[in-house]
Amino acid sequence: MSTLIKGATLPDGTTTDVLVQDGTIAELGKVTTKAEQTIDADGLRLLPGLVDLHTHLREPGREDAETVLTGSRAAAVGGFTAVLAMANTSPVTDTAEAAERVLDLGRAAGLVDVQPVGAVTKGLAGEELAELGLMARSRAKVRVFSDDGRCVHDPRVMRRALEYVKAFGGVVSQHSQDPSLAGPTACCHEGELSGQLGLPGWPGVAEEVIVARDVMLARHTGSRVHVAHVSTAGSVEVIRWAKAQAERDGHWDVTAEVTPHHLLLTTDLLTGYDPTFKVNPPLRPDDDVRALRAALADGTIDAVATDHAPHARHDKEHAFVDAAFGMLGLETALPVVTTVMVENGLLDWAGVARAMSVNPARIAGLDDAHGRPVAVGEPANLTLVDPAAQVVVDRAASVSLSRNNPWHDRKLTGRIVATLLRGTPTVLEGALA
Numbered sequence: 558m559s560t561l562i563k564g565a566t567l568p569d570g571t572t573t574d575v576l577v578q579d580g581t582i583a584e585l586g587k588v589t590t591k592a593e594q595t596i597d598a599d600g601l602r603l604l605p606g607l608v609d610l611h612t613h614l615r616e617p618g619r620e621d622a623e624t625v626l627t628g629s630r631a632a633a634v635g636g637f638t639a640v641l642a643m644a645n646t647s648p649v650t651d652t653a654e655a656a657e658r659v660l661d662l663g664r665a666a667g668l669v670d671v672q673p674v675g676a677v678t679k680g681l682a683g684e685e686l687a688e689l690g691l692m693a694r695s696r697a698k699v700r701v702f703s704d705d706g707r708c709v710h711d712p713r714v715m716r717r718a719l720e721y722v723k724a725f726g727g728v729v730s731q732h733s734q735d736p737s738l739a740g741p742t743a744c745c746h747e748g749e750l751s752g753q754l755g756l757p758g759w760p761g762v763a764e765e766v767i768v769a770r771d772v773m774l775a776r777h778t779g780s781r782v783h784v785a786h787v788s789t790a791g792s793v794e795v796i797r798w799a800k801a802q803a804e805r806d807g808h809w810d811v812t813a814e815v816t817p818h819h820l821l822l823t824t825d826l827l828t829g830y831d832p833t834f835k836v837n838p839p840l841r842p843d844d845d846v847r848a849l850r851a852a853l854a855d856g857t858i859d860a861v862a863t864d865h866a867p868h869a870r871h872d873k874e875h876a877f878v879d880a881a882f883g884m885l886g887l888e889t890a891l892p893v894v895t896t897v898m899v900e901n902g903l904l905d906w907a908g909v910a911r912a913m914s915v916n917p918a919r920i921a922g923l924d925d926a927h928g929r930p931v932a933v934g935e936p937a938n939l940t941l942v943d944p945a946a947q948v949v950v951d952r953a954a955s956v957s958l959s960r961n962n963p964w965h966d967r968k969l970t971g972r973i974v975a976t977l978l979r980g981t982p983t984v985l986e987g988a989l990a
């Protein structure tokens with residue numbers, strides 16, 4: 558199988574043909590070799606395949622919301638070649654067998670590399686460590702551990718987890734939410750608006766105190782903390798401070814991600830009580846959004862991660878306080894980043910490649926195959942983007958099983974034209990191949 562990508566523009570701005578053969582990049586420059594299939598990439602950007610550190614695929618347990626297959630389709634359409642599947646399934650991914658099962662489901666789907674995330678604690682209960690070592694040594698080679706959906710709130714448990722994963726170069730991805738500051742019913746940014754709407758508030762400080770604690774634990778243990786879905790300016794300040802300390806003494810290993818929705822959507826969308834906009838952590842005010850954009854631009858935040866959280870209609874269509882948290886994100890991530898960051902001059906395409914492929918691949922330990930430079934001999938995990946296309950999002954057009962799409966009817970710039978997984982097109986002309 559060979560594919561010739563004709564006249565693509567690389568992240569650094571150079572234009573080249575790319576011949577893909579037997580899963581790898583075989584030739585660059587002016588290619589005259591014949592290929593079985595040619596993609597005209599005039600005016601298109603060729604990026605390393607996108608990598609998502611934070612995807613909820615819902616299988617096993619909630620196959621009415623998403624399966625590994627349907628989530629893989631959404632990922633491929635979104636330009637992703639690898640996704641990290643969060644552990645809060647039913648049963649929870651807290652054993653080697655459960656992790657291998659997710660890995661195998663991903664391989665059977667064959668559209669994107671599905672890398673399971675292991676739970677930090679058994680059943681996400683926050684008390685007893687899960688089988689971290691067995692998951693790491695399994696066929697799934699788990700390196701990222703997270704109780705996402707819940708916070709590892711006991712500092713002693715967090716410390717032990719960090720010490721444990723250090724032995725095999727693992728990382729704990731923390732859902733930072735102090736459970737007593739943001740109580741069980743908290744569902745909206747705590748501020749003037751939550752008061753007016755009569756919704757239980759989720760104050761930014763509930764995130765910030767956990768981020769601050771965890772960066773200190775990262776220093777103490779010499780292990781790696783990844784801050785999932787950063788949502789406040791205060792968290793950004795803590796991470797920026799920790800990274801500045803790391804530059805001086807090297808003992809801090811802290812990385813962070815931001816979601817596309819926290820880069821664009823704000824808390825005032827909740828005035829209509831539409832549960833589509835209910836997400837955890839909640840949408841925040843303008844000041845936080847501006848700080849998140851600046852932090853992604855200057856590298857304080859390493860990666861964009863979708864927190865793709867599909868929900869069946871009967872879990873979302875409730876009164877706001879009772880509806881499930883979460884929104885779709887895989888298919889729209891790149892267009893949102895293009896609209897918010899590229900069009901506003903905050904990131905160039907090399908910056909997009911770093912935030913959506915190179916850095917997440919490195920954080921997840923997938924950088925032998927993903928987030929690689931477009932160079933001869935490298936695995937052909939690639940994404941072709943039309944940077945100027947403008948598309949109005951239609952939730953009915955999604956390949957996800959769910960419809961909780963906060964971008965419905967919104968005009969976004971940037972469209973995925975093609976995705977290649979190890980040289981095989983999974984998406985062509987914007988649709989599943």
Ligand SMILES: [Zn+2]
Nearest residue numbers: 705706732837
């Ligand atoms: Zn989370």
